[in-house]
Amino acid sequence: xxxxxxxxxxxxxxxxxxxxxxxxxxxxxxxxxxxxxxxxxxxxxxxxxxxxxxxxxxxxxxxxxxxxxxxxxxxxxxxxxxxxxxxxxxxxxxxxxxxxxxxxxxxxxxxxxxxxxxxxxxxxxxxxxxxxxxxxxxxxxxxxxxxxxxxxxxxxxxxxxxxxxxxxxxxxxxxxxxxxxxxxxxxxxxxxxxxxxxxxxxxxxxxxxxxxxxxxxxxxxxxxxxxxxxxxxxxxxxxxxxxxxxxxx
Amino acid sequence: xxxxxxxxxxxxxxxxxxxxxxxxxxxxxxxxxxxxxxxxxxxxxxxxxxxxxxxxxxxxxxxxxxxxxxxxxxxxxxxxxxxxxxxxxxxxxxxxxxxxxxxxxxxxxxxxxxxxxxxxxxxxxxxxxxxxxxxxxxxxxxxxxxxxxxxxxxxxxxxxxxxxxxxxxxxxxxxxxxxxxxxxxxxxxxxxxxxxxxxxxxxxxxxxxxxxxxxxxxxxxxxxxxxxxxxxxxxxxxxx
Ligand code: FES
Numbered sequence: 463x464x465x466x467x468x469x470x471x472x473x474x475x476x477x478x479x480x481x482x483x484x485x486x487x488x489x490x491x492x493x494x495x496x497x498x499x500x501x502x503x504x505x506x507x508x509x510x511x512x513x514x515x516x517x518x519x520x521x522x523x524x525x526x527x528x529x530x531x532x533x534x535x536x537x538x539x540x541x542x543x544x545x546x547x548x549x550x551x552x553x554x555x556x557x558x559x560x561x562x563x564x565x566x567x568x569x570x571x572x573x574x575x576x577x578x579x580x581x582x583x584x585x586x587x588x589x590x591x592x593x594x595x596x597x598x599x600x601x602x603x604x605x606x607x608x609x610x611x612x613x614x615x616x617x618x619x620x621x622x623x624x625x626x627x628x629x630x631x632x633x634x635x636x637x638x639x640x641x642x643x644x645x646x647x648x649x650x651x652x653x654x655x656x657x658x659x660x661x662x663x664x665x666x667x668x669x670x671x672x673x674x675x676x677x678x679x680x681x682x683x684x685x686x687x688x689x690x691x692x693x694x695x696x697x698x699x700x701x702x703x704x705x706x707x708x709x710x711x
Numbered sequence: 712x713x714x715x716x717x718x719x720x721x722x723x724x725x726x727x728x729x730x731x732x733x734x735x736x737x738x739x740x741x742x743x744x745x746x747x748x749x750x751x752x753x754x755x756x757x758x759x760x761x762x763x764x765x766x767x768x769x770x771x772x773x774x775x776x777x778x779x780x781x782x783x784x785x786x787x788x789x790x791x792x793x794x795x796x797x798x799x800x801x802x803x804x805x806x807x808x809x810x811x812x813x814x815x816x817x818x819x820x821x822x823x824x825x826x827x828x829x830x831x832x833x834x835x836x837x838x839x840x841x842x843x844x845x846x847x848x849x850x851x852x853x854x855x856x857x858x859x860x861x862x863x864x865x866x867x868x869x870x871x872x873x874x875x876x877x878x879x880x881x882x883x884x885x886x887x888x889x890x891x892x893x894x895x896x897x898x899x900x901x902x903x904x905x906x907x908x909x910x911x912x913x914x915x916x917x918x919x920x921x922x923x924x925x926x927x928x929x930x931x932x933x934x935x936x937x938x939x940x941x942x943x944x945x946x947x948x949x950x951x
Contacts, residue, residue, distance in 0.1 A: 537826060538824065538831075539828055543828075566824055566825060569823065569824055570819060570820055571818060571819050572819070634832055636816070636820075636829060636833070637819055638819035639816070669740055669742060677741075677819055678815060678816035678818075679741040679745060679815060679816055680745065681837065681840060681907070682910045683832075683837035684832070684833050684834075684837065685829065688833065696910065696915070697920075701913065703745075703910070703912065703913040706740075706742045706743075707746075710733070
C-alpha cells in the first residue's frame with residue numbers, strides 16, 4: 463500500500479446560518495494514509511490559512527471517538543463508510559488514490575448549519591433536559607452492592623450508555639428522526655434501579671421534546687443502527703416503544 | 712330539555728373516565744402515530760389472509776359455485792358486515808396516517824444531501840413504504856370499483872355470478888398486468904411492514920426477531936404467490 467494518496471475534496475462551505483452555501487473543491491495531493499480524516503482537514507486548513515483564505519469550520523474535540531463532536535457526512539455516509547467509527551477515528555488508508563470525497567454537514571431541520579460543517583445540535587441537549595437524568599437531591603452515593611442489578615441488564619444499559627450523542631442517527635435516517643438517540647437515553651435508565659422513580663414521566667417528556675424539536679418519525683428502516691459509531695441497536699427503540707406503552711396504560 | 716341534560720351529563724362522566732387530553736397526546740406523538748400504523752397494518756394483514764382463502768375457492772373445479780356461495784355468505788353475515796366497516800376505517804386511517812407521517816418526515820429534512828448512500832444502510836422496501844403504499848391504495852380503489860361496486864352497490868348483470876365477473880376481468884391483459892404489479896408492490900410493502908409492526912409494538916429480541924423477520928418475508932411471498940396466481944391462471948386460461 464502506498465503511503466500517500468492524492469485526493470479531491472468537495473466540501474460544503476457556508477458563511478453562516480443565514481447565507482446560502484455551496485460546494486468548493488480542493489485538491490489534496492500527497493495525503494499520508496496514516497492521517498485521520500480530521501488531521502487531513504487540519505492540513506487543508508493550514509494550507510487555506512497560509513493562502514489567506516477562511517479555514518473550513520468543523521466540530522471536533524476528543525479525537526478519540528468518545529465525545530461525539532465530530533460530525534461529517536462523508537461521500538454519502540455519516541462518519542464515512544466504515545462501520546462503528548467516528549470521523550476522528552476514520553483513517554485515510556480507507557480511501558483510494560484519486561478519490562473524490564464529498565463532505566457535507568448533518569442535514570436535518572432541527573440541526574441548522576452554523577458555519578461550513580458545523581451544525582447546532584442543541585435539540586439533543588433539550589431532549590436530555592426533558593428527563594434524561596436521575597434526580598438525586600441529597601446524600602452521597604450508596605454502596606454499589608446495595609443495589610443488585612442483573613448482569614444482563616447492566617450490560618444492556620452499558621450498551622445504551624455508549625451513545626455519544628453525535629447525531630449520526632439523525633443524519634443517516636431518511637426521516638431525520640432522533641429515535642435511536644432518544645431510545646439509548648431512555649433505555650440506559652429504564653434498565654437500572656436508579657431510573658425507576660421517574661420512569662414514566664421520563665419517556666413522555668423526552669418524547670415530547672423530541673417531537674417538538676422537529677425531528678422526524680421513526681419508520682424502522684434501521685439506517686441509524688447501521689451508521690451509529692457506537693453500534694447501538696434498534697432493539698433500544700423497541701424498548702422505548704414499550705416504555706411509551708407502559709407509561710400510558 | 713331533560714333528555715338533552717342527561718346526554719350532556721353522560722358525556723361529562725365519559726370525559727372523566729377517558730382522559731381526552733392524554734389520548735390526543737398519545738395519538739399525536741410520533742410513537743403513537745406509528746403504533747396506529749402498526750395496529751391498523753396488522754389488522755389489514757389478517758384481512759388479506761381471509762381474502763386469499765376466499766379467492767382460492769375459484770380454483771374449485773365447480774364453475775365458481777363455491778366462490779359464489781362464499782361471497783354470498785360473507786355478505787349475509789352480520790359479524791362480517793361489522794368487521795367490513797372496521798376494515799374500511801383501518802384502510803382510511805392507515806393511509807391518512809401514512810401521508811401525515813411522510814409529510815412530517817420530509818419536513819424534518821428540508822435540505823437534502825448531495826450524495827446519500829441509503830442502499831448501504833437500509834433496505835429498499837423500508838425506504839419506499841409511501842411509494843408502494845400509495846400504489847396499493849390506488850389499486851384498492853380500482854379493485855373496489857371493479858368488484859365491490861357491481862357486487863354490492865350497482866348490482867351485477869342479470870344472471871351473472873360474481874365468479875364470472877372475476878374471470879372475465881382477468882381476460883383483459885392490461886387489467887391482469889395491473890393486478891399482478893399491484894400484488895408485487897403489496898408484497899414489498901408487507902415485507903417491511905409486517906416485521907416493522909412488531910418492532911413498533913416493542914417486540915424485538917434476539918430469540919424472536921429473526922423469526923418475525925423471516926415470517927414477514929414468508930407472509931409477503933405467500934400473499935404474492937397467492938394473489939398473483941389469479942391473473943396469470945385466468946388470463947392464460949389455465950382454468951375453465
Ligand atoms: S472528536 Fe470526539 S468523537 Fe470524534
